Amino acid sequence: MSLLVTRAPAKINLTLHVLGRRAGDGYHELESLVAFTGAGDTLTLEPGPDLTLTVTGPTAGPAGPLDDNLVIKATRNLARLRPGLRHGAFHLVKRLPVAAGIGGGSSDAAAALRLLGRWNDLAPDHPDLIAAARTTGADVPVCLMPRARMMRGAGESIGPALDLTPIPAVLVNPGVPVETAPIFRALGLAVGERYGTDAHPVIAARLSRSGLLEAIGPARNDLEAPARTLAPAIDVALAALRREPGCRLARMSGSGATVFALFDHRSDAARAARHLSAAQPNWWVSAAFLR
Known part of the structure; x- marks a missing residue:
């Protein structure tokens, strides 16, 4: 073989x-x-x-x-x-x-x-x-x-694969490792306790880029607030992404510290990745299509 x-x-x-x-x-x-x-x-x-x-x-x-x-x-x-x-x-x-x-x-x-x-x-x-x-x-x-x-x-x-239209993105990790368990502990939920009131938006299959951005805009990452408290570098990275021309949405992924920005155009994402890599050589920066 x-x-x-x-x-x-x-x-x-x-x-x-x-x-x-x-x-x-x-x-x-x-x-x-x-x-x-x-x-x-x-x-x-x-x-x-x-x-x-x-x-x-x-x-x-x-x-x-x-x-x-x-x-x-x-x-x-x-x-x-x-x-x-x-x-x-x-x-x-x-x-x-x-x-x-x-x-x-x-x-x-x-x-x-x-x-x-x-x-x-x-x-x-x-x-x-x-x-x-x-x-x-x-x-x-x-x-x-x-x-x-x-x-x-x-x-x-x-759930089933959603076949979304690939969307240009920039991923940034500010070089701070974040363990998952302390982030969940920071939420402070007791066993059996419920959290949050807003329902997750319905995500239809085969959404366009604009449709996806519209759908997830009102959503959130509930781990972002505790992670930002424990790792302030996340705030710095999010602010840097939001300043980039063409950024439509910036949010943290998972329990951090990686953050991402979504763009309408591949050229905007590539330009943002080059700029951030030059400005912050110690960050991990990657332009990508999310699919």
């Missing part, structure tokens, strides 16, 4: 409403419109008898111990469901910032499951792949088939 390769694109929460904290398991219940970039990390699998992982790339340093890497965890979770699972040597080229609110590790894990599915003749929507994704992490299921869709609950409920 030859080398298997796939991308692990960044996941962007265009919206993120916190509905409350569930009484049964204590997890925060969410409703979020998720989209994906066209680029990100790259994962390869060389089929073989030993399960291994090597990591290189610009952000390989902060990726953490290999035994804690979600690629390995996802593989082991799938192997428990499918004894005799064929695997091999993974190599991850890490380009996305870590602890950044864009699902880098989750997308890597989902990429591993996709490659293992191909190697073991499992369809992308095979129940074992979905089950392994759920046990690996809350964001892994939505990353299995990276297309714009709604994500609900604690990540276990995934």
Whole structure:
């Protein structure tokens, strides 16, 4: 079997409403419109008898111990469901910032499951792949088939692909890692407590760029306020994006610290990315299409 390769694109929460904290398991219940970039990390699998992982790339340093890497965890979770699972040597080229609110590790894990599915003749929507994704992490299921869709609950409920018109965007991470757990703790929700009153807007399939911007404008990211308190650099990055000509909407993704701006035109997004990269050379800046 030859080398298997796939991308692990960044996941962007265009919206993120916190509905409350569930009484049964204590997890925060969410409703979020998720989209994906066209680029990100790259994962390869060389089929073989030993399960291994090597990591290189610009952000390989902060990726953490290999035994804690979600690629390995996802593989082991799938192997428990499918004894005799064929695997091999993974190599991850890490380009996305870590602890950044864009699902880098989750997308890597989902990429591993996709490659293992191909190697073991499992369809992308095979129940074992979905089950392994759920046990690996809350964001892994939505990353299995990276297309714009709604994500609900604690990540276990995934809607159909929405086939949105790709929208130009600029992603910015100000170089401050933000752990998810403290952000949720800062909301201060007790088990069983509800949060927020405004319903999430209905997102129709095949929306145009203008239709998408109109739909998500009234929405929000409920984690943005606590994240900005814990990481003031988020405020700086959001303000910089909002000053860029052509910016239609700027918001934080996930639990931060990555923020994004949406534009009508690709040229405006590219110009903004060049300007921000020059003005803030220590920031991670990426122009992208979200789809």
